[in-house]
Amino acid sequence: MIHPRMLINGELVEASDKGTFTVYNPATRDVSAHVPEASVSDTNAAVAAAKAAFPAWSALDPTARGACMKKLATLLHQHNEQLARLEAISMGLPVAKYFYGHTAASYFDTYAEAWHHIQGQASVNTPKHITMTLRQPFGVVAVIIPWNNPAHFFASKSAPALITGNTVVVKSSEKAPLAVALIAELVVKAGFPPGVFNVLSGHGMPSGQVLSGHMDVRALTFTGSSRTGKLIQEEAARTNLKKVILELGGKSPAIVFGDADLDKAAEQTQHSIQANSGQLCMANSRIYVQKHVAEKFVEVFLRKFAAAARAGDPLDKATNHGPQADEVQYKSVMRYIEEGKKTGTLALGGEGKLDTMNGFFVEPTVFLNTPEGAKIMKEEVFGPVVNINTFETEDEVVAKANDTEYGLYAAVYTKDISRAMRMARKLESGYVAVNCTSPNTGRDLPFGGWKGSGQGREGILYSMNNFLETKSVIIQIDED
Ligand code: NAD
Numbered sequence: 109m110i111h112p113r114m115l116i117n118g119e120l121v122e123a124s125d126k127g128t129f130t131v132y133n134p135a136t137r138d139v140s141a142h143v144p145e146a147s148v149s150d151t152n153a154a155v156a157a158a159k160a161a162f163p164a165w166s167a168l169d170p171t172a173r174g175a176c177m178k179k180l181a182t183l184l185h186q187h188n189e190q191l192a193r194l195e196a197i198s199m200g201l202p203v204a205k206y207f208y209g210h211t212a213a214s215y216f217d218t219y220a221e222a223w224h225h226i227q228g229q230a231s232v233n234t235p236k237h238i239t240m241t242l243r244q245p246f247g248v249v250a251v252i253i254p255w256n257n258p259a260h261f262f263a264s265k266s267a268p269a270l271i272t273g274n275t276v277v278v279k280s281s282e283k284a285p286l287a288v289a290l291i292a293e294l295v296v297k298a299g300f301p302p303g304v305f306n307v308l309s310g311h312g313m314p315s316g317q318v319l320s321g322h323m324d325v326r327a328l329t330f331t332g333s334s335r336t337g338k339l340i341q342e343e344a345a346r347t348n349l350k351k352v353i354l355e356l357g358g359k360s361p362a363i364v365f366g367d368a369d370l371d372k373a374a375e376q377t378q379h380s381i382q383a384n385s386g387q388l389c390m391a392n393s394r395i396y397v398q399k400h401v402a403e404k405f406v407e408v409f410l411r412k413f414a415a416a417a418r419a420g421d422p423l424d425k426a427t428n429h430g431p432q433a434d435e436v437q438y439k440s441v442m443r444y445i446e447e448g449k450k451t452g453t454l455a456l457g458g459e460g461k462l463d464t465m466n467g468f469f470v471e472p473t474v475f476l477n478t479p480e481g482a483k484i485m486k487e488e489v490f491g492p493v494v495n496i497n498t499f500e501t502e503d504e505v506v507a508k509a510n511d512t513e514y515g516l517y518a519a520v521y522t523k524d525i526s527r528a529m530r531m532a533r534k535l536e537s538g539y540v541a542v543n544c545t546s547p548n549t550g551r552d553l554p555f556g557g558w559k560g561s562g563q564g565r566e567g568i569l570y571s572m573n574n575f576l577e578t579k580s581v582i583i584q585i586d587e588d
Pocket residue numbers: 252253254255256279280281282310311312313315316317320331332333334335336337339340355356357358388389390488490516557561562
């Protein structure tokens with residue numbers, strides 16, 4: 109379906125040392141492709157190309173930058189189905205659920221026309237002076253993305269960096285490099301000048317680490333695990349203190365009060381943890397239900413969760429529950445499930461399907477009444493696994509919900525508007541949803557985590573700000 113190559117200085121290339129790694133279809137364990145492993149010198153070459161391309165690209169009329177991005181958007185729309193198939197055979201996302209070629213296109217389209225928001229300020233507040241700020245690009249921006257939604261992250265990070273005049277080196281995830289390799293081909297067709305937009309494939313070591321520590325990379329935007337985020341931050345601090353934007357993991361709570369629409373809450377919370385087989389940073393992996401309605405809620409939740417997941421070949425349009433992304437993810441999820449069985453009460457699922465389905469499928473799994481301090485209540489599982497606990501008072505549930513190192517997304521279901529607002533204020537989270545839950549997001553709201561879930565915010569306008577330095581200019585005026 110594809111001959112994956114990297115894009116360095118306008119050329120689609122193999123790794124310079126011919127190194128490759130193998131990507132397997134997680135539903136069948138067949139080989140899907142051999143993919144170039146970017147070496148240290150490939151990574152350096154991509155950064156050097158981006159550095160060389162920067163002066164001309166940043167000096168262009170932004171509408172000319174936007175024109176390349178618009179062409180890429182059109183191509184992404186046209187290739188949505190191919191991208192869907194490539195994701196299905198690399199990380200198992202069902203094709204029926206795939207619209208991310210269109211999502212990626214809309215990022216390039218939107219940012220292509222957003223250049224007029226690149227604005228400084230001016231003032232006369234300093235007597236005898238006029239002062240102003242200029243907003244200017246950093247230079248080379250590195251983009252490191254995860255596997256759970258590659259096209260989305262590829263676009264949401266690189267489009268704002270490009271329109272603001274930066275040049276870019278993107279590194280895809282070793283678990284899901286195929287759709288990104290196709291997008292690299294589309295970048296060439298879209299006519300970006302050589303070196304402006306470089307795309308590498310490979311593991312964290314060496315290419316990710318080289319980007320994090322590279323003296324010529326001035327800003328780095330990362331989405332992935334908190335563990336890797338810390339490594340990147342350390343490497344950036346050790347080298348040139350590049351600006352680092354981090355979108356990391358979560359252990360997101362959904363809180364259901366007794367007055368809520370229980371049917372709707374059960375439907376939406378099960379969807380949140382089932383979508384992408386639980387491999388969603390903002391999935392509500394902890395649900396807290398007020399005690400007097402817990403029995404009813406759990407009964408509806410279990411029925412809906414069990415019925416919703418149709419596991420099977422991700423290439424089959426009837427499938428909506430794919431496998432975990434690879435063997436590492438599968439084994440990690442199964443370890444958490446075994447751990448969960450020791451501390452909580454298993455109410456649904458609890459089995460891996462490797463033996464019967466030959467792929468890395470995990471049953472939708474529910475644990476009840478797990479002690480708050482248990483490992484599975486504290487760490488991100490990243491699978492279709494949810495813990496449902498109960499609470500009695502508002503203060504109690506706020507304390508439980510906030511007792512985590514994460515703070516990405518929280519949901520509250522109640523019909524009491526004052527209570528909803530109190531909760532919105534008290535929850536330590538970058539996002540609070542009322543009477544809905546993830547993956548629901550507002551299109552012009554900032555997205556990002558409190559505490560260990562990240563630093564910085566992304567979103568239309570917010571992301572452009574991430575890639576612009578501010579310069580203060582003061583001009584003295586001669587007296588008459
Ligand atoms: P990961 O941290 O394992 O890998 C992410 C990327 O980092 C990959 O491209 C990988 O090759 C690279 N990498 C690995 N080691 C590196 C190093 N030492 N230096 C530089 N780069 C390195 O994460 P993942 O398993 O791909 O993705 C899942 C994680 O991403 C979950 O924790 C999930 O919650 C998080 N995530 C967060 C958001 C968000 O917006 N907050 C969105 C999606 C996923």
